[in-house]
Amino acid sequence: MKYGIVGFSGRMGQEIQKVFSEKGHELVLKVDVNGVEEIGSPEVIVDFSSPEALTTTVNLCRKYKSGLVLGTTGLTDEHFKLLKELSNEIPVVQAYNFSIGINVLKKFLAEISKILTDWDVEIVETHHRFKKDAPSGTAILLKEALDKEITIHSLRIGGVPGDHVVVFGNIGETIEIKHRAISRTVFAIGALKAAEFVVNRRAGLYSFEEVLFGGE
Ligand code: NAD
Numbered sequence: 379m380k381y382g383i384v385g386f387s388g389r390m391g392q393e394i395q396k397v398f399s400e401k402g403h404e405l406v407l408k409v410d411v412n413g414v415e416e417i418g419s420p421e422v423i424v425d426f427s428s429p430e431a432l433t434t435t436v437n438l439c440r441k442y443k444s445g446l447v448l449g450t451t452g453l454t455d456e457h458f459k460l461l462k463e464l465s466n467e468i469p470v471v472q473a474y475n476f477s478i479g480i481n482v483l484k485k486f487l488a489e490i491s492k493i494l495t496d497w498d499v500e501i502v503e504t505h506h507r508f509k510k511d512a513p514s515g516t517a518i519l520l521k522e523a524l525d526k527e528i529t530i531h532s533l534r535i536g537g538v539p540g541d542h543v544v545v546f547g548n549i550g551e552t553i554e555i556k557h558r559a560i561s562r563t564v565f566a567i568g569a570l571k572a573a574e575f576v577v578n579r580r581a582g583l584y585s586f587e588e589v590l591f592g593g594e
Pocket of ligand 1: 384385386387388389390391409410411412426427428429430431434448449450451452473474475476477565
C-alpha cells in the first residue's frame with residue numbers, strides 16, 4: 379500500500395511510519411509544519427497532526443483521490459462539516475481513539491449507564507505534558523457513550539501516553555473502570571487496520587467501530 383502521513387515528524391507520525399513500514403507499506407507523502415513532500419501517489423493518507431492541517435489534508439485527498447484515516451483530536455463542528463463533504467467523494471475513517479480497548483469500553487459504558495441511571499459519573503483523563511487539547515478526544519467519545527452531561531478532569535503530566543478512568547458512585551460505593559494505553563504503538567496498529575479497511579472501500583464516513591466490528 380502506498381500511503382502518506384500528515385504529521386509525519388510528530389510522536390504519532392513516527393510510530394505510524396514504524397508500524398506501516400514493518401508491514402512493507404511505502405511512504406510516498408510526508409506533511410508536517412515545515413511543508414509537503416510529494417514522492418508518489420498515496421492510496422491512503424493518515425493524519426495525526428493538528429486541526430489546522432485539515433484543509434491541507436483534504437486538498438491532498440482530493441488531489442490523489444486517496445482514502446483518509448484521521449486521528450487528529452480537537453476538531454470543531456466546522457472540521458466535521460468539511461469531513462462530511464469529503465466523505466461524499468472518498469472513504470474516510472475518523473476516530474478520536476484507534477485502540478481496541480477504548481472501542482470495547484465504549485460499548486460497555488453505553489450498557490452500564492442504562493443500569494446505573496441514578497449514580498454520579500465523572501471521567502479523569504491523564505496525558506503527557508505536550509498534549510495540546512483538553513479534554514482529550516477519547517474522554518469526549520466516552521462521554522458520548524455515556525450519553526450524559528458529565529465533568530471531565532484533565533491531568534497533563536510527564537510522558538503518559540493516555541489513561542482514562544470512568545468513576546461511578548452512589549452514597550455507599552464506587553466503581554472505577556480504567557483504560558491505559560501502554561504505548562502509542564497501539565494507536566498506530568489501529569490506524570493500520572483503518573488504512574487497510576479504507577483502501578478500495580466506497581466513499582463514506584466510517585467509525586473505527588465499523589472497522590473493528592462491522593456496520594451497526
Ligand atoms: P506531535 O505534536 O508530536 O506531532 C504533531 C505533528 O503534526 C508534527 O509532525 C507537526 O509538524 C505536524 N503539524 C502540526 N501542525 C501542522 C500544520 N498546521 N500543518 C501540517 N502539519 C502540522 O503530536 P502527536 O502526539 O503525534 O499527536 C498528533 C495528534 O494525534 C493530536 O491531535 C493527538 O491528540 C492525536 N492522537 C490521536 C490518537 C487517536 O487514537 N485518534 C492517538 C494519539 C494521538
